[in-house]
Amino acid sequence: MFVPFVAPALIVFTLIVLAPTVFSLWVSFNEWAGAGPMTFAGFANYARMASDPVFVTSFVNTMWTLFGVGAAVFVVSFALTMLLQNMLGRKFIRLVIFFPSLVPGVVVGILWGFLFNADGLVNTVIGGLGVDDPPGWLSQEHMFKIILLGIMWLHTGVYTVILMAAADRIPRDLYEAADLAGATPWQRFRYVTLPLMWDVVSVCIVLWCVQALKIFEFILVFTGTGGLPDRGVWNLALFSYAEAFPTDGTPAFGMAAATGMLILVLAMVFTVLARWVLRRDDVQY
Template identity: 45%
Template sequence: MATIAAAPATQRGAAGKPGPTGTSGGHLVRKRRLFWPFLAPALILYVVFLVAPTIVTGVLSFTRWAGAGDTPQFTGFAGYLRMFASDSFRSALVNTLMYVVVGGIGTFLLAFLFTMVLRDMPGGKLVRTILFFPNIVAPVALAMFFSFLFKSDDKGLANFVLGGLGIDPVRFLAPENVTLTVIGALVWASSGFYITILMAAVDRIPPYLYEDAEIAGASAWQKFRAITLPLTWDVVGVAGVLWTINALKIFELVFVLAGPGTYSPPTAAWTLGIYVFDRSFGSQGTPDYGGASACAVVMIALTSVFVVLLRRLMRRDTIQF
């Protein structure tokens, strides 16, 4: 029996032109040649401005160094032990975790509430734009606004309103109260950003799903729980990661609100960002860049742990719609 052998895919045609596979292979080779020229500039910048400083910070965290003119002295884990034994660091760590957890819960509860309301609200896109406005204002400007709003005397707007209601003035910016005050300011200022992200995800959901649910008599909460939340779950996870990263490095709001007119806020109001700043540029004594680097390493570790845990907790199968 005669057999017919299939011509190889790379065989040239009668005219000497390459076949389809040969053309595709040449195209892939050309794409590979273009890969590194396009990637190299971004990769170089990433290594120079992110990877290298992170490595240097990790190395300096095991030293005692006062900056230019001083020679770093290797101390091993002594800097970390000294940092964890410090009351100011422990206070900064607790305050920062409160911003991440309590502030995150408040922000996303408010964002979910507005997500339920704005979807069917006339002029919802305009309201969305207004809610986003605080995110385009510099954090220092927001902090100055809140410092005027929460002044402890009757010149502050909040206490002026409370006085009109017959309530004694509240010391919003006292060290023992400033953390809760900053959490409230954070929730107000940040909610618009996450509302915008979540509403962009809601806009992708087919309207007929809500129409069917409405015909079935579903309430707004039932539609949110059965339709909105499952179909935007992946976006909620990304928003949670963004919040965690931003909350762990909070600095300006606390620095201005808790210590206006002074060099640094009271240690009871510190965050990890303020701890790093104080150890790097503290006016009291010699700067301790080793201690600042150790705290920066702890911040990087906390960010990594929170992000990994958050991604694992929110991992679900993607719903196709």
């Protein structure tokens, strides 16, 4: 009876996810414009990455998202978790800050971009505070920072929700025991809260790696043109898409696939690393 239950799902999963992954790996070793012949190129696509400035920028931007925004999201989520543990209106705040992560990236990207427009709300506010010469938020040098800030805003809610649920499961008497032993707030966090949430934290880090690597539409729509934005703000997902469907020039399916493979490898390496570095014996309580 096992087979008829599992087979349909497995077949569709194989056709849509597994087989294309394997075929992508093959394409990544070729030069291919989609139509016409495929020429074997060995590691040429991978070798070209390092010398392509657009790729390097996209890679660096992806790393900023993964580590920079990742660290910020976790610090803020932990702070909010600790804070909301005993605060009036916690359920309400949790519900509200979670909502942006459900809204399509296209929509929040457009709104976030509009806030920082030259005539946008942010400038109206700081103009009212007496700043007459606001920085060009969407200029080359600032735009990506604003995007990172937006990504952070979007994701904080999800991690706060997950961490809060974990914190809620910690029995109260452990804190009482810590108080009786004269623990400071920091010690209670360090020796009671953190060890008991460790497992959930590592799940969150894995989830973040996967989510951060696939961010696409938020950046795509940010500049409000509807087409591909300035190359300076691309990440690997945008780079891969632009290689396959360029606005001008021939499609480079090989390079697009190679970039996809790189994203996959990054996701797996970081997942394994996160699980391994954060490996602890599960604490039963």
